[in-house]
Structure formats: C-alpha cells, structure tokens
Amino acid sequence: MGKQKLWTKDFINISLSNFFVFLTFYYLLVTLPVYSLNELHTTKLEAGLVVTVFLFSAIIIRPFAGQWIEAKGKRKILLLSLFIFMGGSFFYFIPDSIISLLVLRFLHGIGFGMATTAAGAIVADLIPESRKGEGMGYFVMSTNLAMVIGPFVGLTALNKAGIYLVFIISVFCAVLAFITGCFINNPKLIQTVVRQGTLSIKKKLTIQDLIEVSALRIAIVSAFLGFIYASILSFVSVFAQEINLLEVSSFFFVVYAVILILSRPFTGKWFDLYGANKIIYPAIICFAVGMAVLGISKSALVFLIAAALIGLGWGTLFPSFQTIAIQNAAPNRRGTATATFLSIYDLGVGIGSSLVGMISAKIGLGSFYLYSSVYVLIGIILYYFIHDKNTRLLLKEKRTEVPSQNAG
Known part of the structure; x- marks a missing residue:
C-alpha cells in the first residue's frame, strides 16, 4: 500500500487559514497594549486586560463551539467563526476608550475561539490516520510561524507608520483567513452535518x-x-x-x-x-x-x-x-x-x-x-x-x- 497523501488542497488551505488567524492574534497581541498605553492612556493593568479579556472569551466559547461543530458541521462553524473574526478586525478603528476596546476584544475572542476549535477538528479529519503525528506537527507549525512573523510585523508597522497601518494590516490578514477557509470543500466535512444534524438539538445539553x-x-x-x-x-x-x-x-x-x-x-x-x-x-x-x-x-x-x-x-x-x-x-x-x-x-x-x-x-x-x-x-x-x-x-x-x- 502506498503512503497516504498528507498535503492535499484542503490541508494546505486549513493550515493557511489557521496561519492568518494566529498571525492576526499575535500581531495584535504585541501592538494593542502599546496602543492602549500611548493612545488611550490606560494603566499597565488595563493594558494587560486587552490580552486577558480576549483569551477569556476564547476559553468560554470553545466548549460550546465543539458542540455546535458536532450539531451543525465543521465547515459551517469554521466559516461562521472566520466571518466573526474578520468582522471584528474592521472595528478596531472605532474604540476611543479602554471600555469599548475591551468589549471589542471580548467579541473578537469569540471568533478566535470558535475558529481555532473548528480548524483543529477539521485538520484531524483531513490528516490520514497513519500520519497523524506528522500532519499535526506541520499544522501547528503554521501557528508557530505566525508567532514569529506577527510580533515582528506588528511592532515594525507601529513604529514606522503608527496604529492606523496596524489596523489595516490586521484587517488584511483576517480577510485572507476567511478566503482560504472558503476553499476547504472536503466531502467528509459536509457529510458530517447530514449524519449528526438534528441529534443534539433534541436532547438537553449536558456537561x-x-x-x-x-x-x-x-x-x-x-x-x-x-x-x-x-x-x-x-x-x-x-x-x-x-x-x-x-x-x-x-x-x-x-x-x-x-x-x-x-x-x-x-x-x-x-x-x-x-x-x-x-x-x-x-x-x-x-x-x-x-x-x-x-x-x-x-x-x-x-x-x-x-x-x-x-x-x-x-x-x-x-x-x-x-x-x-x-x-x-x-x-x-x-x-x-x-x-x-x-x-x-x-x-x-x-x-x-x-x-x-x-x-x-x-x-x-x-x-x-x-x-x-x-x-x-x-x-x-x-x-x-x-x-x-x-x-x-x-x-x-x-x-x-x-x-x-x-x-x-
């Protein structure tokens, strides 16, 4: 038997989408605290909340996202979450206070939590069983690369051109995450909805x-x-x-x-x-x-x-x-x-x-x-x-x- 194929079109697209999601995450992770301190004149504690609130909303939404994935299908939840994540990126131009920024960060974190959960579930289906360790390693590498590139690009843009360019680039990355996600069309991901569609709606949700x-x-x-x-x-x-x-x-x-x-x-x-x-x-x-x-x-x-x-x-x-x-x-x-x-x-x-x-x-x-x-x-x-x-x-x-x- 020949070696099962790993680098399919869908695997490449989910890895790219994951890369752009995390690129946006790490990009904003290093720039928003600086922005809140310098532009919104917050305390260091408030600047730290810009990161904490985002992660908190991602954490609390993930268990529900896992349930929605089983009920509605992986691809549908992925596209919905990427749309929320992309939409949130457009609103960073608006906040003029720490409160409004924290509200936006909470909503943006919901899209991030859903997207990363759906992406992990999708890639688990796409990777052949015999190459799970290898495939997951390459998929997670897209996150690691974003961790390197995001802070470098973010701080460079902030220092050279200011916060306006920072927000423009974050929108661009989030749009690319959504576009690459739209190209994932594996039949297995669509069939999941047919098999599981109404099951979890009829029963009471449990822990x-x-x-x-x-x-x-x-x-x-x-x-x-x-x-x-x-x-x-x-x-x-x-x-x-x-x-x-x-x-x-x-x-x-x-x-x-x-x-x-x-x-x-x-x-x-x-x-x-x-x-x-x-x-x-x-x-x-x-x-x-x-x-x-x-x-x-x-x-x-x-x-x-x-x-x-x-x-x-x-x-x-x-x-x-x-x-x-x-x-x-x-x-x-x-x-x-x-x-x-x-x-x-x-x-x-x-x-x-x-x-x-x-x-x-x-x-x-x-x-x-x-x-x-x-x-x-x-x-x-x-x-x-x-x-x-x-x-x-x-x-x-x-x-x-x-x-x-x-x-x-």
Whole structure:
C-alpha cells in the first residue's frame, strides 16, 4: 500500500487559514497594549486586560463551539467563526476608550475561539490516520510561524507608520483567513452535518456534551507546561532588555522557528513510528534545559542557544499533546476534544501570563527562568502518572482480553 497523501488542497488551505488567524492574534497581541498605553492612556493593568479579556472569551466559547461543530458541521462553524473574526478586525478603528476596546476584544475572542476549535477538528479529519503525528506537527507549525512573523510585523508597522497601518494590516490578514477557509470543500466535512444534524438539538445539553473526557488528561499536562511557555511569550523581550540584549530579542523567535521547521519532518514521523513517549520525554528534558540556559544567559550566543532548545522542546511537545487529545477521542467527538484541549491549555497560558509577572517581580526574570527548568522536569512525573501510566494499563488490559477471547 502506498503512503497516504498528507498535503492535499484542503490541508494546505486549513493550515493557511489557521496561519492568518494566529498571525492576526499575535500581531495584535504585541501592538494593542502599546496602543492602549500611548493612545488611550490606560494603566499597565488595563493594558494587560486587552490580552486577558480576549483569551477569556476564547476559553468560554470553545466548549460550546465543539458542540455546535458536532450539531451543525465543521465547515459551517469554521466559516461562521472566520466571518466573526474578520468582522471584528474592521472595528478596531472605532474604540476611543479602554471600555469599548475591551468589549471589542471580548467579541473578537469569540471568533478566535470558535475558529481555532473548528480548524483543529477539521485538520484531524483531513490528516490520514497513519500520519497523524506528522500532519499535526506541520499544522501547528503554521501557528508557530505566525508567532514569529506577527510580533515582528506588528511592532515594525507601529513604529514606522503608527496604529492606523496596524489596523489595516490586521484587517488584511483576517480577510485572507476567511478566503482560504472558503476553499476547504472536503466531502467528509459536509457529510458530517447530514449524519449528526438534528441529534443534539433534541436532547438537553449536558456537561458531557461540552467536555471530551478523553482529552482532559493530556490537556492538564499541556496547561501545566503552558504556564512556563507563557513566560516566554510575555516576558522574553523584557528579560532581553534587562541583560542588555534588546537588539537580539527579535531574533529569539526567529531561531525558535528555524529549529522548529528543521526538526518538524523528523519529530512528527518519529511520533507516528515509535509512539508518543519516545518523543515526549526527551522533548520535556530539552525544554527544561532550554529554560535553564535562558536563565543564565548573559551573551547573545547563549540567549539564542536557549531559543533553539526551547524551540525543539516545546515546539515538539505542543503538537504531540494535541495529537494525543484528538487520537483518544471518537471521530464524531474530535471537535469537542479540540475545544477541551485548547480551552484548558489557554487557561494555563492565561494564568501563567498573570502570575509570572508577579513572581518575577520578587525574584527577577533570570532566576524565574532558571528555577522554571525544575518545574518543567516535574512535567515528566505529571505526564507519566496522568497519561502514560493510564495508557499502559489500558494496553495491558487489551492484551489480556485477546487471549481470553481466543480461548473462548
């Protein structure tokens, strides 16, 4: 049998749509707090709420989005969410106060939460079963690339031309996300509506409908480690300024992305060939070493070596965790599994973004990054007891069932 095809037109389009959604997200993530401080004259706490409110609305909408996906179909919810996300981008020209900006951010976050949930469910259907780890790795790489390009383009546009150009570019990116999403026409995604259309409308909505239990274990592990990843997203440039490496800070995520791209063809395939554990345990160690190296960074070389190690470690862990969450769910529950996984993960990142600032104010960012390497290593224990041990027990039970059935 030939190798199942991964790079289909639909897979490319969903990856591109996901890229432009996250490009808009990261682009606004770094520019709106600056805009709110300088133009709306807010406090730093209010500027931080610009990010928090967006993530909060995305988190609370995701469980419902997973249910809507099962009831109405993946493609329909994707296009609706991309339309909401695109529409929200047009309104950033209007707010003249922090309150109106926060209202817009809440509404924009709803579109983001729905879109990312639908995209995750769609790509799980499009990737062949034999290439799940590889395919999910490439899909998540579109997010990682957006994380590198978005802040660079956003800060460049803000510094060179001002906030008006920033908002124009965000509209352009959101429109591209919607257009590429419209070109996804896989028959499997349309047939889902016919099979599941009226089922969930007739019964009362329960907590089991909103949360996929099989995704909870690995989602908790991802949130635990996402707490530390949040410190990279939010404070690595601040740390670079503290150690007089501000001019090098823009290259941190460039190195991160380069290592990610170079390693992705191997790590995804190894996941499919050898299983999750052979990838996840070494990746956690690599992530921990990267955090320790970052904590002791005093030169540009050491700082960028840390970026490479973190890119290889966390850049391998996140798509692996998301693949596990999707594989453990029934095909018709992949939308809910994606929503459950991303909601809990975002909760970890959101809490991390808030607490890291408080902790680092007491002990310093360098010490925080150094000590966080021990925290990341604890993730090995958490992963083993929450996911790995349970998986081994289930496999053992299946193996003992087979001989008994044969004997009967």
